[in-house]
Amino acid sequence: MLQLLRLVSLRHLSLSPLRTVLTIMGVAVGVATLIGIAAINRAVMGAFRSTIDTIAGKADLSISAGQAGFPEDVLEKVSKLPGVQHAAGSITVVAPVKGTPGERLYVMGVDLLDDGFFRNYEGADRDVGHMSDDLEFLNSTDRMLVSERFAASHGLKAGGTFQLVTPTGTQDFIVHGLLKETGPIKAFGGLVGVMYIGSAQVAFTRERMLDRIDVGVDPKVGTDAVKEALQAALGVQYEVARPDRRGQSTETMVRSFQLGLNLGSSVALLVGVFLVYNTVAIGVVQRRREIGVLRALGATKRRIRALFALEAVVLGALGSLLGIPLGTLLAKGTVSAVSDSISSIYVQVNATSVTFTPFEMIVGVALGIGGSLFAALRPAFVASQVQPVEALRKDMASGAANVSSFATIVGALLIAGVWPATRIPAPIENFPVGGYLAMFFILMGTTLLSPLVLRVLQRVYQRPGELALGVPGRLAADNFARAPARTAVPVSALAIGVAMTVCIAGFVGSFQKSSEKWIDQSVPADLFVTSSSKVAGVQNVPLKPEFGDPIEQMPEVAAVDRLRIYQHDLLGLRIFIVSLNPDIYNLHGKPEVREGRLPTHEMRQQGYVTISENLSRRRNLHPESTFEMDTPTGRRSYKVSGVITDYTSDQGTVFMDRKIFVAQFNDDRVDNFEIYLKDPKTTEQVRDRINAQWKDEYDLFVLSNQELRQEAYALVDNAFSVTYAMEFLAVILALLGVINTLLAAVLDRTREIGLLRAVGAARKHIVRLFAGEAALIGLTGGVIGSLSGYVLGYIVTKVVGVEATGWDFAYIFPLKLAVQMLLAATACAIIAGLYPARRASRLDVVEALAYE
Amino acid sequence: MITVSNAVRVYKRGKTEVRALSLESLVVPTGQFLSVMGASGSGKSTLLNLLGALDVPTSGTITIEGREISRLPDDELSAFRRDRLGFIFQFFNLLPTLTAVENVILPALLSGKSRSDMEPKAHALLEQVGLKGRDTHRPDELSGGEMQRVAVARALLTEPALLLADEPTGNLDSKTGAEVLKLIRDATRARNLTVVMVTHDPKAAEVGDRIVRLADGKVVGDELTRSAAA
Structure with missing residues (x-):
């Protein structure tokens, strides 16, 4: 059979080189897209996962309470609990790097003495071991150990300075030392800085707050028992979880985005497979007489089928093999685009490198070959139906394939x-x-x-x-x-x-x-002011509310609404809570109310909120429905007043009165200052003034309604x-x-x-x-x-x-x-x-x- | 020996039925060279297709070498063609992408034999048909006569019991045609091979032992050639 393949088919393929090459390229591009996208998806998820995992270190459990964090005295409470062998608190901030738009540094505020239990830091130029009693490091709010990668990309050495955007504006930081890219320093693509926790809290205005407590469990008591004890002691608003369980709602959220990409890449492979079909089908038509001769010489139908199927396998195999290097190129070229997209919509990730697992390559090659084989089935069958008599016909039948009624x-x-x-119905969420x-x-x-x-x-x-x-x-x-x-x-x-x-x-x-x-x-405001990102949500740096005070004093300004756009887990979704001042907003905005009504002042005090249309549909929430949400001040019950059209997040949005939000979430920071002007004609004037005074200091973006x-x-x-x-x-x-x-x-x-x-x-x-x-x-x-x-x-x-x-x-x-x-x-x-x-x-x- | 009895082949053309062949009895003894003559549409190609196991009769039986081939399933027909039959076509039907020697060994490859085993035999056959030194030429580098010689060598390779020839000289000039016919006759006689040849050409028909004439699908004449009678 192989001899026949070599003798008959391969020679045909080599005699029409252009068509053969086009077909192989088709399969190659299809396979390349498929494995490229798979690798990108894995790289992005992997970057996200590895940040969580490398940061988690040897911790058995970690405690968190949403984006706003929780008071640091919780640490003392946790440490004293029986079964807790060790506990270390930390904060993490993703801070925009001033001067290089789009670049962000993952800053960890830790107590090196405690933290050493969970994570190993390795100094590149000096021993980090005694850093915990290095007074210069502990006493200054601007000293940071940075990864070698970050230092190298900015030409920094110990003692050098760089700037980060913080909620109180741009700040200078001094490189206290360099860290090797091992352990937690591998997180976030290796762009990591480490500060003493006290310093970080001050620098990023997170005084006396923690984002996470890592816990080492006494093995004699057992992780499950300690987890239960911690949960009971802290209350439901705290998430006590094994590190590998963290970030799951984020992964679910990104899934539909990635599924869309996979769908796109399968279309490319599908078209590649069509090309194989095309080539084999054409071959069958053109070689009808040859097939007749082979049949007359005694080739069985099965043999003819196998011959054409094998031909397709050869094309598929060559295309697939070529598809692997092509896919690598493709993935390397687009990973940052995908990573940026996910960063701006869902969660900050830093995926820059892609690797291919043997599994992906095997699947890619298998799909390329399998697809080609599948494509050849029909033409191969048609070929096997060629009658040996056709070899004897004097008028060579063109054998034009006709419309098949089947x-x-x-x-x-x-x-x-x-x-x-x-x-x-969809069997699992996000998978229709x-x-x-x-x-x-x-x-x-x-x-x-x-x-x-x-x-x-x-x-x-x-x-x-x-x-x-x-x-x-x-x-x-x-x-x-x-x-x-x-x-x-x-x-x-x-x-x-x-x-x-x-x-x-x-x-x-x-x-x-x-x-x-x-x-x-x-969204009726005239100007929108955010720090470090044009759109408030995932990537911007929230500012202190006082930032809006001088703007409010400007003569042209009628009002400034302070919005917090806060990512939070609700009913298995990672939704946004948008908090604003209804007294300002209701004067200008006319949201499209789909069900119910907007809550009055009195209703808001009773726990009534407005929700977005998509949250309503996803969780079957309608006016007068109640739902519970964990807040930093405990689990609270809310009631739906109205359902409105809103496109802030594909996960869903809950709208709250800012005053109530601040009280319940212990967070008064502001993501977006929405400015209403007395006269819209003064837009440029006001924008220029804000930019002149604060743009540089706060890395501001001031967008008009049209620009937004x-x-x-x-x-x-x-x-x-x-x-x-x-x-x-x-x-x-x-x-x-x-x-x-x-x-x-x-x-x-x-x-x-x-x-x-x-x-x-x-x-x-x-x-x-x-x-x-x-x-x-x-x-x-x-x-x-x-x-x-x-x-x-x-x-x-x-x-x-x-x-x-x-x-x-x-x-x-x-x-x-x-x-x-x-x-x-x-x-x-x-x-x-x-x-x-x-x-x-x-x-x-x-x-x-x-x-x- | 070939035995045909009551073989009928009916083709359907739309709603009308065409009775292409209706043969009461035909016996060809082993080693005989039979020429089949007749005008276009007389049924000679149909007969050849039936004998060549390329087609099956609508009714009746055809026995070759004691094997009833008219009711064999497709796979067994293929195997029968492969192992027991040799074909020579008017248009040579060599595969254009293969060299002469590759064309010759093709049937053996289809039988699952290895190329290296068969190549010496193919070379020898090509030498016998007068194509020494042309083994690696492709069809487009060969003349018509040479192509037909390759086809003869191909037909002989598997040592078949029956050789079927469809107007083997139809596309050749008379001199080349005569040479090819002589080659076929000599090669088959030496091997005691039964030959059935369809031809238009009375001169070509005379090369064989016996001539059967067909008209409207029926035998209208059956005689020994002068050379056989002599």
Whole structure:
């Protein structure tokens, strides 16, 4: 069998090198995208996990209480508890580095004496062991040990200074010493600084607060028992957990984002597999006679099937092997983009390096080969049905694959199954199986139905084709549907790429349209002031409330609303609590109330809050529903007053009165100063004044309402940029398929081309003939793609999106983009068709006529 | 020995049925060189397809070497073709990507034999058919006559019991055609091989031992050639 493969198949592959290379590249890009994205997802999660793990060190349990932390006297209480062998408190701050936008330093405030029990710090230039009684280090609020990596990237040595943005503005810090990148210093991509806890509390205005207490348990008592005792002693507002359990809600939150990326990468592989199908199917058609000979010489049907299947395996294997280095490049090129996206939306991570596990590579190669084999099944079956008699036929049967009624029926069934599939409930949160299944049905269904569509379109294309290009145009329309099953392959591949692009654009566009309306109604302030990040939420540095006082005194300013946008765990979701001053907000904002009403002053005092639409849907909360939330001041019960449209977080949002929030969460910091002006015309004036006075000191961003809106768009666009890129890649792959198909058509019709030339067709006519056919392939792919993209976009918005985010917004079809994609697909297909067209036009007439 | 009895082959063309062959009885003894003649549509190609196990009769039986082949499943038909039959086609049907020697050993490779085992035999056969030194040429580097010689060598490689030839000289000039026919006759006679050859050409038909004439799917003439009668 292998001999036969080498002798018959491989030689064919090497005789049409262009097609072979295109196919291998197709598989390679598919595999590369798949393993690249898998590696990126793992790298981002790994960076997040490893920060938690390396920081946890040898701790058996760790105690935390949300973002605001808890009073440091809890440490004493914990230390005294029986079974607790050792306890160390710490704070962690992710501080923007002044002068290098986007860079952040992970600062740990620890007591080195206690902390040594859990974590090992290794000095690069001096022993850290005696640091715990180094008075200079302990007594100054600006001395920090920094990682060698950070020092090197800023050219710092011991004694050097650098600046970080803190809640009280930019501050100078002095490098007290360098730390080797071991143990906890490996956290956050190695950009770590260590301060004495007392100093860090002062520097970052976290006086007498802790973020975490690590606990070493007496093995005789046991971790579980101590955990229970701690929980009972501290109360429910404290999370007492094994370190490996921490961060789970964050991982769930990022899951849907990563799932989207995986989905995008599978589309690329799918299109790659289409290319294999294309190549093998073309091979079967062209080698019909050869198959007949093999059969006449005694090859069994099974043998023919195996031969073509093996051929696909060879293509798949070569493509997969090439896909690994390509995937490495791809992952290295995009990991920071994905990491930035996740950092700006969900949680701060610093993933800069990607590694590939053997498992991922094996899965990638297996999918590449398996996919190729799967793609070859049908053509291989068709090949095995070739009758030996065909070898004896004098007129070589062209064996044009026809519209198969079986495929048509299956296609129709799949389309019929789309709606029922969307009704399947999601088995786990953030994983809308039904929606994805429906999308798969649409892609496969349209693929199977496309030969039929081609047949119908042939008639439609004849007249316009003739009008546009003369006789060659008419012939192009005929040729286009001559072998519908074969032409359908590049058409479908193109359609899938276009469909996915249109689908994502539809979802993103609909989201942006809705959020635009939301900003119009619900985010009415004239200026927004944040520190270290344009948008308040995950990456900004919260400031002290007093920062707003001088702004309030400006004559042009009517009011300043101080917003805290606080990430917090609620009912298994990592939601945002937005606290604001309702007296200011209600004068300007008109949020869209979907259910119930906004709470009055009295209701707020009784625990009534407003929640976002998506939180309502995700946790089935409606007016008068009650829910409990753990706060730093204990577990509290809240009641829903109203449900409003809000796009702050895909996890959900709870709106609270700032006064109540500050009292319940012990946190008066401010993420966003929202400024209302007496006269909007003074916007620039006020902005200039704020910038002149504080921009540098506080690393401020002062955005107008319009700019905030653009930032929000950019955030969404960034989140989808990698997915967009992958769909773009899929379209490129599909165009390779167009070249493949037309090259094969040129070979098939050599004799016919000779005939046309003999009866007077000029070279340009032949070019028009093939370019015209390419245009029809592109146009049809674009049309089918846009239409199925319309439905896919609807499903993503109304089924997948609703499940993954809880947001249900109006779907708007991206008509402009769909038309652009349609035109681009046609234009690109023509360009792809030019090479085969020129090749056809250069055939020697006499030779072509004699071609057998 | 080949025995055909009551073999009927009906093709369906849309709703009409075409009775391509209807053969009451035909017996070809081992070692005989039978030429089948007839106009286009007389049923000679159908007969060849049936004898070559490329097609099965609608009714009736065909026995070759004591084996009833008309009801064999596809896999066994393939195996039978591979091991017991040799084919020579009008259009040579060599694989364009293979060299002469590779084309010759192809049937053996299909039988699972190893290439290195078969190559000496293939070289020897190519030498016998007069293609010494052309072993590594590809079909497009060979003349029509040479290609047909490669096909003859290929047909002989597996030492078949029956050689089937479909207009083997149809695409060759008369001189080359005569040479190829002589080659076929000599090679098969030396091996006591049964040959069934379909041809248009009365001169070519005379090379064999016996001529059967077909018209409208029926035998209308059956005679020994002059050389056999002599």
